Amino acid sequence: MGLFRTKSAPAFGASQAVKAAAGGAGRPGALYQYSVGAGVQRALSIPTVSRALGLITSTIGGLDLRQYTLQWDPETEDYEKIYIPGESWFTRPDPNVTRNFFISNLVKDLALWGRAFAYVTSRYSTGFPASFTWLPHENVTTPDQAGPEWFGISQEVLFNGVPIDVDNVIQFLSPIDGMLWTGARAIDTAYRLDEAAKRFASTEIAAGYLQQKDGEPMAGDELADLAAAWAEARQTRAVGALNQHVEWVEFKSNPSTLQLMEGREHAALELARVCQVPPWLVGLAVGGMTYTNAQEARQDLIIYGAMPYISAIQETFSMDNVIPRGRHIELDVDRYIAGRSMLGEGIAVEEPVRQEADT
Secondary structure, three states: OEOHHHHOOOOOOOOEEEEOOOOOOOOOOOOOOOOOOHHHHHHOOOOHHHHHHHHHHHHHOOEEEEEEEEEEEEOOOOEEEEEEOOOOOOOOOOOOHHHHHHHHHHHHHHHHHHEEEEEEEEEEEOOOEEEEEEOOHHHEEOOOOOOOOOOOOOOOEOOEEEEEEEHEEEEEEEOOHHHHHHHHHHHHHHHHHHHHHHHHHOOOOOOEEEEEEOOOOOHHHHHHHHHHHHHHHHOOOOOOOOOOEEEEEEEEEEEHHOHHHHHHHHOOOHHHHHHHOHHHHHHHOOOOOOOOOOHHHHHHHHHHHHHHHHHHHHHHHOOOOOOOOEEEEEEHHHHHOOOOOOOOOOOOOOOOOOOOHHH
8 A cells, every 4th residue: 555645635634734832032043043052062072972863864854655454364363454545744854855854853852962852834624733843842832841851742832932832733752761860971971082083193292291300490480481381392393492401301101092992982982872872883893793685684673772752753743733543653664674765676785794893
């Protein structure tokens, strides 16, 4: 049975636009009012977090939406899924952007904050949503829940400080607490280690100190001026000059120690745990834990990293305020695992073999 209708009218009737909150600042879709906080920018500047989120969001964003009902099968004594044509918004929930962009941003907010928001921009004549727009979590506040842990659907929602109709807000709740809260210490540690390595990489001279050997002892400000002048001279010229009273002493340490390689690798491993993804999917070598082909890698990503957010989106879209009771919406995970989600039917996928990591 076909997934999408082509010629027939939508099952829910013609769509009607939904009035947004009064005022430009509180109007969903006013992009000039959208913002990204410093905490999100800091977390996404860490390669492990960026890689893990990129894998999860792009994977889920590329999955097809499909709709089904359940029918009891007396022979198997279980419910059978009966797939039915999807509605027009399945291909593009937000008419102004791609489905991948819309779904991916919902997943990103679910991962970072533990919840996400979509605003209904139009409805069918039956009252069910016909189109949506993503509301960035940074711009949404809920006076009845301050967070960072969410206990249910909020009954009061403000967008850029302006109240909006909660009946037009679809609220997605993640089964996992947001990583900006649960991973705050790990993110901070990784960020500080990266900053320390950046300081080492930003200087062209080896780390060390200037030691006065003889003569009248120099005051503290004189020593500081000498060190600053020496550093500036070495950064601009390959040759430096000192008199017989001062000696340059280089620290006895190797570059891997100065760049904190072991500490940064451990921080990356902790962040992989925070992001709920297997370490080897973000480039970390873990002894005894690997995959043998591309299909197993996709399975690991879905099972360990993406499934909590997939379930949150599926079950939210299947609620009675989105589609009629008795219908269910799901993301087509099977096609992705089989390697056909964005490659098309009948295209062979070469399965690269990865050797087991050293223990």
